[in-house]
Amino acid sequence: MLPKNFLQDGSAASRRDSDPEAKALGQLIAKRKMIVLWSTLSVMITLAGGAAVINVAEQEKIRSAAAAVIAKPLERVTEINLAFQELQALEVQPCTMQHLEALRSIAFRSAIIRDVIYRDQGVLCSANLGTAASALPSQNPDFATEGGRQIWRNVDLSLAPGVKSTLVKEGRYGLLIAPEDPGAVSSGHYALSVVLLNRNHRTMLIIRGADPGIDRSPLVSGSTYWLRGDLISVACLTGQTTCYILKTNWGAVLLANAILLLVAGILACACTVAGIALCLARKFRSRTIDAMFREAVRHEELSMHYQPVVDNRTGAVVSAEALMRWTLRSGKVISPAIFIPIAEENDLIGNLTCLALQRVSEDLGSFLLRHADFKVSVNVVPADMVDSRFHLALRRNFEERGIAPAQLSFELTERTSAKLESAMAVLLDLGRRGHEIYIDDFGTGYANLSYLSDLKVDKIKLDKKFTDTVGTGTLRERIVPSVIDLARELGVQIIVEGVENAEQVNYFRSHGVHLMQGWFYAPALPAAELIGALEGTAATPEREPSTRQLSLA
Numbered sequence: 001m002l003p004k005n006f007l008q009d010g011s012a013a014s015r016r017d018s019d020p021e022a023k024a025l026g027q028l029i030a031k032r033k034m035i036v037l038w039s040t041l042s043v044m045i046t047l048a049g050g051a052a053v054i055n056v057a058e059q060e061k062i063r064s065a066a067a068a069v070i071a072k073p074l075e076r077v078t079e080i081n082l083a084f085q086e087l088q089a090l091e092v093q094p095c096t097m098q099h100l101e102a103l104r105s106i107a108f109r110s111a112i113i114r115d116v117i118y119r120d121q122g123v124l125c126s127a128n129l130g131t132a133a134s135a136l137p138s139q140n141p142d143f144a145t146e147g148g149r150q151i152w153r154n155v156d157l158s159l160a161p162g163v164k165s166t167l168v169k170e171g172r173y174g175l176l177i178a179p180e181d182p183g184a185v186s187s188g189h190y191a192l193s194v195v196l197l198n199r200n201h202r203t204m205l206i207i208r209g210a211d212p213g214i215d216r217s218p219l220v221s222g223s224t225y226w227l228r229g230d231l232i233s234v235a236c237l238t239g240q241t242t243c244y245i246l247k248t249n250w251g252a253v254l255l256a257n258a259i260l261l262l263v264a265g266i267l268a269c270a271c272t273v274a275g276i277a278l279c280l281a282r283k284f285r286s287r288t289i290d291a292m293f294r295e296a297v298r299h300e301e302l303s304m305h306y307q308p309v310v311d312n313r314t315g316a317v318v319s320a321e322a323l324m325r326w327t328l329r330s331g332k333v334i335s336p337a338i339f340i341p342i343a344e345e346n347d348l349i350g351n352l353t354c355l356a357l358q359r360v361s362e363d364l365g366s367f368l369l370r371h372a373d374f375k376v377s378v379n380v381v382p383a384d385m386v387d388s389r390f391h392l393a394l395r396r397n398f399e400e401r402g403i404a405p406a407q408l409s410f411e412l413t414e415r416t417s418a419k420l421e422s423a424m425a426v427l428l429d430l431g432r433r434g435h436e437i438y439i440d441d442f443g444t445g446y447a448n449l450s451y452l453s454d455l456k457v458d459k460i461k462l463d464k465k466f467t468d469t470v471g472t473g474t475l476r477e478r479i480v481p482s483v484i485d486l487a488r489e490l491g492v493q494i495i496v497e498g499v500e501n502a503e504q505v506n507y508f509r510s511h512g513v514h515l516m517q518g519w520f521y522a523p524a525l526p527a528a529e530l531i532g533a534l535e536g537t538a539a540t541p542e543r544e545p546s547t548r549q550l551s552l553a
């Protein structure tokens with residue numbers, strides 16, 4: 001990330017109109033309406049989607065509750081039907097011992113039938129009381145089915161007064177059955193009732209649940225209709241007589257799920273806003289950085305400094321690494337460690353590489369022509385290799401000026417080796433043309449080292465992390481000799497980076513490594529200073545005492 005205020009060096013007011021950052025910010029604000037629109041839309045879509053999901057879930061819940069509720073009455077109706085079938089088929093003399101045995105057999109086999117009664121004109125008997133059976137109720141039945149069955153509720157059992165039963169009569173037979181558990185089947189959202197229907201008489205007997213309080217006429221199986229905010233569903237079984245009626249209060253359903261819907265809505269809204277803001281911020285940032293880089297190039301804020309590479313046997317400077325510097329108008333310097341990754345992220349690294357080639361040529365072109373054995377290295381990324389602008393910049397700034405390819409090396413950081421495949425052929429071609437290829441920050445990446453030989457790497461730059469271990473006795477220090485051996489085996493030279501003290505110099509020298517770069521010798525210097533020091537032509541400004549006297553081979 002760029003430091004927050006790193007560009008706030010000028011007057012904000014005077015820059016407002018021309019500052020690309022301000023312009024981009026204006027565009028961002030203009031997009032607020034779009035964010036609001038999108039957020040509203042996303043909330044609506046989520047609410048609708050949420051309602052649909054809840055609808056499906058609720059329907060499923062109700063369906064399984066209905067199936068459980070209807071099962072019991074269905075079993076009872078089936079049992080009653082079978083008992084009547086068996087009774088009607090009896091061909092024995094009514095109320096004889098044989099007949100009574102048959103009645104008892106039916107009563108005892110059933111879990112719900114408490115007594116079986118026979119009555120025809122003056123003849124009356126029952127399974128429990130034999131011929132001493134009491135008379136059937138004299139009042140009108142509570143309900144009559146379309147098939148001619150009559151039903152009385154709350155009939156007293158002669159053997160156990162006070163125990164209420166339901167009497168179902170068909171023809172000459174009556175069954176006293178244990179009454180249905182009327183338990184209401186309902187929740188806050190729905191009420192389920194099981195009823196017996198007689199469409200001819202438009203009558204209904206509720207055998208389970210509460211009175212749905214609805215008009216009888218539309219009670220056709222499979223029908224669904226709205227009634228005072230409730231959704232009514234009807235399903236009938238057993239010859240359309242036993243039906244269940246489901247009343248769903250959708251207001252209550254939605255209310256019960258309101259918190260869920262609200263949370264989903266807020267989440268959707270937050271995600272959408274965050275997503276859009278992220279997109280816009282990226283665009284904004286990329287545009288801003290793009291514009292800032294362009295401004296920086298235009299105002300010559302980007303320049304190159306050169307850090308000498310010294311041969312520790314002679315103390316001579318044999319090459320230099322070109323390192324980019326961004327100096328703001330305020331004088332503040334931004335490290336490439338900050339802006340290079342941002343440039344990479346925003347596809348601007350190609351521009352920077354071209355700029356680096358141009359600046360190196362401007363800064364050191366004549367010096368290189370004067371000192372044919374001096375080299376300069378430039379940092380590149382694999383993407384540069386397949387970028388036509390890179391090749392154009394190379395031709396214009398080096399080839400056309402007659403600078404030998406051997407004087408310009410390319411440093412590839414090991415961290416970017418993942419994209420190396422596509423750049424491989426071009427790098428090999430550059431190598432054939434005489435340029436040297438270095439692997440930078442060696443030891444920090446995780447790449448397969450086989451590319452070292454495939455690429456025909458000329459030098460590896462041992463990362464400062466390894467240099468720092470000298471004298472520490474750590475595991476990493478113990479690895480250093482293996483890295484040196486590996487480089488030797490591959491026929492690759494090593495440049496030690498970040499050398500800061502004599503102990504490090506001596507350590508590597510004793511291991512046969514002689515090329516060194518680091519503050520022990522010199523920091524990265526402006527071109528004029530480097531040239532002045534090397535050619536002894538200009539007075540070198542006061543530097544830190546650690547900086548050595550620099551000289552050419």
Ligand SMILES: Nc1nc2c(ncn2[C@@H]2O[C@@H]3COP(=O)(O)O[C@H]4[C@@H](O)[C@H](n5cnc6c(=O)[nH]c(N)nc65)O[C@@H]4COP(=O)(O)O[C@H]3[C@H]2O)c(=O)[nH]1
Pocket residue numbers: 307322323324335336337340349352353356379380381411413440441464497498499500517518519520523524
């Ligand atoms: N603590 C300490 N540091 C030392 C010492 N000697 C050198 N350094 C620093 O170590 C870095 C070496 O460069 P690098 O590994 O190529 O690492 C470079 C390189 O990967 C990248 N970079 C710099 N310029 C360019 C460029 O023009 N193009 C590209 N693509 N990357 C660049 O940015 C990185 C950072 O560059 P810098 O900040 O200039 O940091 C430089 C240098 O100033 C030392 O003795 N002690």
